[in-house]
Amino acid sequence: MGLLIKLGNRRFTLFTLLLLFKCSLAWFVVFEDGPSWGTMLTEIPFFWLVFCLIEWFASKRKLLYYTIANLLFTLLYFTVLMYYKYYGIIVTYHALSQADKVTKVGNSTYSLMDPYYLLIFVDVIVLIAIPLWLNKKSKKIQLSLKPISRTALSALFLVSIVLCFFSIWPNRASMNENKQAEEMGILNYEIYTIFADSTEDAELVEMEDITQPVIDDLKGVKNESSPQYFGADKGKNVIIIQMESFQNFLIGLNIDGQEVTPNLNKLAKENFHYDNFYTMVGQGTTSDAEYVVNTSLYVPKHQAATADNVKKELPSLPKLLEAAGYTTATFHTNDVEFWNRRELYDAIGWQKYYDKSFFGDGDHVAFGASDEVLYTKTFDELKKISESGKPFYAQIISMSSHHPYNIPEEKVTLKLPEKLEDTLIGRYIQSQNYSDKALGAFIDNLKQSGLWDDSIVLLYGDHQGLPVYSLDNDENEAMEELLGHKYGYADMFNIPLVMHAPGVTYPAVIEHTGGQIDILPTVANLTGVSLSNQIHFGQDLLNQSANVLPMRHFLPSGSIITDNDVFVPGISYEDGTNYPLSPRNDAEGGAAQEQYEHALELLNLSDSYVKQLEDKQ
Template identity: 30%
Template sequence: MNISKFKIISKLRDSKIFKMLISNIDILLFSILIFIKIMNYAKQISPEYLYIGVTHPVFASILVIVSFSVLFKVNKRIRYLYLLDLIISLILMADLMYYRYFKDVITLAAVKNAKLLGGVSSSVGSLFNVKDLFYLLDIVILIPFIKRYKKRESSRKKKFLPKFAVFIVMFLIGISIDVKSVYAVAKEQPTLLSSMSNRIYLTKMIGNLNFHAIDAYNYISTKFKNSKKISADDEKEIKNFLDQNNAVTTTNLKGEGEGKNLIVIQVEALQQFVINQKINGKEITPNLNKWINKSLYFDNYFYQVAGGNTSDAEFMSNNSLYPAQSGAAYYSYSGNQYDSLAKQLNDKNYYTAALHGNNEGFWNRNVMYKAEKFDDFYGEHSFNIDETVGLGLSDKSFLDQSVEKMKNFKQPYYSFLVTLSSHYPYDDVKNYGDFDVGEYEGTLLGNYLKSIHYTDQQLGVFLDKLDKEGITQNSIIALYGDHFAIPKDNTDQLLKFENVNDTSDLQWYEYQKVPLVIHFPEDSHKGINHTYGGQMDLYPTLANLFNLPKQYMMGKDLFNSDSGKVIFRNGSFTNGKIFYVSWTNTYYDIKSGKQVEETDELKKLRDEYNKELEYSDDILNHNLIKVFENGN
């Protein structure tokens, strides 16, 4: 029996199939390992990702890149596969960390902003998980095996023509499956591949490697296309849209702020769920709650940031243009001409100033504020850095010094202030002061509550000081949050805090609201406005109050619009009644919370809103405001 087994094993070893497997074990091993890594990454970014269909494009993309390896000699082939393994593993790790913060997939344009990570190294470090080293485990383990395999196989020589034939077969099979997968996406959502407005969903449908290949193609082709002029017909189409979007129909509160100062405060990571909320019987934001009670409060206001995060919030609020398709508009389009809030107020003889306690070059603010026509930018070097909390100058010191500066501003003025202390990852707890967060002590949510309670205290002192100095009597003050506080992968803490069991994507979006508070002199017009809106709508709303011309805004005036339109850069949107979640291609009825089937009307609305994103991209890519201003 043992002899027969030995003979069988010997025959198997001598068989062509076995020899072929052994001589190509590096290719097989690489393919299996990369497939496992990609599917593991896929599971982490979207549990519903793992349906049978996605394995096809993942397998196909691996087949395509592996096919080239068969053309090389063994030593070079092994080197090629090993290097590829390392590169793909690092990309997957970067994708995971990026997803944990932005709930998106990293793009080439976003990589351009990598230098910003130096200023938020603690944020990046907190996004790393020890389990991420799983992606590099094989890189280390395989080193001794690779050396032995190289020695064993290096003597084997193969003719080029058979290798080329194998390459062709593998490449064509992989490409065929990939083309089929990509075509299915293009048929379902025609603009998705070019706009990449919904990167998670796209990755889900075609796999991570194919996504990055298309992203690279789009990045290069966009650079090439943008070097060419946009057609006159496309320009006219965009101009017609802007004319219709900016047409004035009603005039509620029109000119209410004329001649008054405008003070806009963008608060770092201020989400709506902390407003009027208590923990252990104590208010989290007592000062904001007090000011909300004597202001106009918009309770259905969403952040709409993308890869530019905080800078996107500034960009939208001051220009009413959507964030860049990839990366940050503050970097990619700082050379453009803008019809910004500062520019329009300058034209009405306002003094305009931006104030922020961080480094002037961070997010390219020193360049972008000039493009937006602010008269002055008071950055880190304009303040006495006498106290640091979080990433830099404390909100307490920043706001105290800002009041003193504003008291000397020529009136009327527009002051745009950006806070800093409540920046993710909220780990400077020793400087946030004593605030009991109970069972959440030591958690990300607990640390956030401490940080935002600290910032609330400083905002309270600041606003009370403005009141005491009489500044509020001749000023309109707008305050809003810039973006999310709790990353997607920590949502369970937030839902527990809110005592909510619903983990649907609609519920997640409900927590992506940020407060918008507008205070008028004498506490007039106070109350709650339930209109659905977002950061795109702040400039048009303020333009109405200050009687500024509306020409190139893509948002709406919240005082004079019955539209609940809010479009997100990833392709999700709401009209105030229906919410479309792009990454699952699902529609929800907001009132009932239940999913609804797509209708022709909803599909038309989705296509229409995607078109708006394309219009905004064209405005940025081709500097169309300058073109329109010049009358070309």
């Protein structure tokens, strides 16, 4: 029994309509204005280029090739949706290097998916299932095909090329990658990034032209011959605690009379609390934070710092402090191979690292042993290290409060209102409450042992925990109720920096803008270690009051954080948007064009500098 299907030219139309629905879904999620008639003019010509090639070169099984093309386009659009939900930018081929990480953080990835995203796979399943079902029933598909003439194919192919070209060419100079993708079309943008990388030759600044005075001048840094607090804590230990996904709004947050982070609240009141401090990570998130803090260099544009930058002999805080007589070590309960940390730690120059092989996998939370295990075993090790009589620098990386924030039930003690129960925001708050308890026990141990009084201790968040791109309307309403204002970029990137420096007296809350890149020069100043021979792109937070922070990856290129705003460019600076750091901020003017241009120069200087460093032996 045969099943006669008359497709003819309808095959072109059918698959065009199917893919148009999928691209419209992607545009609806990714772009503020959603799909439009212009969407068709940018996306459809690319479909047709592929369909013309199938019609030209496939003499048989054309439906199969259409289905395969449909599947590949579908996977690309699905990847665009998922990537944007966390990173806020359009995925490109650069992210292929990150693909192996997806399987290791599966729950985190799946939690970003709205069920309706799966609709884009329905037709693929049907197109595969029907032939299999017919084959099982011993039926055959007989295709009555009305071939498309070669002349029509040639004309359509040429028109499609012209439309793709005129979608790409006028928009290639746009600074904002998301704007580029919106104007070019997602598929055209994906192709453009491949060719742009092979032809785009960013001006490499020669090493002799990359000097600290040049960097400081671009940043507006005013160097003092005798900076305040230089060597105020000379010879003290340095303990830097990197807190997983911790955002600044949590400090002081009360829910139904309960403090979410009572231990950090107390630390923030009794020590330095930088209230306008910001994450500066890229694709490598947590590992990027380790990189930025320890090198005072910007993350690379298209990839994690642990990809290529770690192949270089990097200047770093561990190397500086080792030269000053310190013992150095870093502590993380995950496997050292994750995010290529073995290479990172070698490039940064840690004398010793402690990973899963040291901490084990008992009391498992997220991707390894719990924060309780991390802090307990780390404290015991720090006591041993301190017995040598030499000061030490230890960096501790917490992990239990990792997205999607699934803390074991027995560790949950905070009672949330019903509207927050079993929501992303509720789980986030519960996980940070747990991590705060584990941290509090560690701080108590440091104080009881005397290490607290003999150490500089810094605590900061590694990156945002609640990306604005991931929240739905209900979650945004819940955040607005918690914060008292609409949740935005400034809240998302705002992480705390709490600093205990025994040799310094300073106001508890500091409003100066700072970023992770500023930690190295700040610690160097407190410990009395000279940076005269080391390039750094951060600034000493105890001696500078103005700042500009170039941002990468989670915002389009050219985005900066100033003392008043988060600035996001449009096609260029002129059509950019300023988002105030505070809802109470009524300062006029926003980011100056000079700040924007200087930020781009600083990023190029950092990239050029790393590229010309000696390869690691």
